[in-house]
Amino acid sequence: MTARPIEYPTHPPVRAPARGPSAGGVPQVTTATDADHAPPTRPTDDERGRVWLDGITKRYGDQVAVDDLSLAIQPGEFISLLGPSGCGKTTTLRMIAGFEHPDEGDILISGTSVLNTPPYRRDVNTVFQAYALFPHLSVAENVAYGLQQRRTPKDEIRERVSQSLDLVQMRRFADRKPTQLSGGQQQRVALARALVNRPAVLLLDEPLGALDRQLREEMQLELKLLQARLGITFVFVTHDQGEALSMSDRIAIMRAGRIEQLADADTVYARPASAYVAAFVGQQNFFRGPVAAGGAAISSPHATVQSPDATLAGVAQGEAAVRPEYIRIEKDAGTPVADTNVARGSLIGVSHLGDTMQYLVELGGDQSMLVRRPTPEAPSLRVGDPVVCTWAPHHVLLFPADDSAVQGGYVAPPTSL
Known part of the structure; x- marks a missing residue:
């Protein structure tokens, strides 16, 4: 049986906070323009997906959340930031995404500094533990939302939504609402929504934390297979050592805003660099x-x-x-x-x-x-x-x-x- 075509509602343009001074301490809000929707200059293939954190530091008052951290992430790499609460891993991810801004240092994505680039203009997408799906929209409409804000032609939206849902095996649920899905299915929809924009870098902030153990283990395998198939750079934040060990090409063990050890899973487990790493992993x-x-x-x-x-x-x-x-x-x-x-x-x-x-x-x-x-x-x-x-x-x-x-x-x- 052929699935009926999916219609997508029209939504207002994205409204993003402007970078710069605000009046009376209130952030100024501007409506995205055609220039904002214009695609950035495409980097060369060997640059796309490369992330370089160059001595970034982030402070909250007297507290240093990230301390002079440098890290090179290669194109197509699956890297995990692993550590306990408060070690700086989520703050680091949010700085890559553009939700936080470093007090010092630079961040380059695909060879270009993004310090002055707002989140919606960066060639990244983020999947959070809270999937933040729109409950009043269908699965297909949720996945299509970002493309609509970029004013992508409807025919292309339909094709790319179908492809993204196929990637996560959710096409047959395209007409359902999020409340009609299980936790694992909602997680797949959140992934499809992030992947439909074809980002150079996918950021994942403990996306499996809300799932039960069996489903979490199944999704770990699916995530790794999906990343290998797409060749997209994955930056994965977790406090779960099992997740990091099972999926990552490299693991950055973080402590007090710094990287204690950066290595593959075998090295981190068998040859930890410190007692801290030895105790945290296994x-x-x-x-x-x-x-x-x-x-x-x-x-x-x-x-x-x-x-x-x-x-x-x-x-x-x-x-x-x-x-x-x-x-x-x-x-x-x-x-x-x-x-x-x-x-x-x-x-x-x-x-x-x-x-x-x-x-x-x-x-x-x-x-x-x-x-x-x-x-x-x-x-x-x-x-x-x-x-x-x-x-x-x-x-x-x-x-x-x-x-x-x-x-x-x-x-x-x-x-x-």
């Missing part, structure tokens, strides 16, 4: 104490944790990190074991996670340890059993002690499941 068991063995070990109250490399030579206090999946666990029979990379304790929790068994071990005092083993090889242990945990030296990461990370809540405590 889970870690941390042991803190004086540095020993010439910088190759930490002598903590519960274990001497040694690495093959003397990375902390000359450092007095440090911390060692071992991921739960790298630790072996068995019932403690009292048999002598090595002096390093061994911790003894009492099992206080067991959780079945499907393909993984998770164990929580109390080491004594205020420290516990998290262990995960694949279910087929996991030992049969009960709460209260004495256990011994061991791990290989090459799975140990050593860092200088980072009190600020601990006090800021960024180090995941090994005292909870």
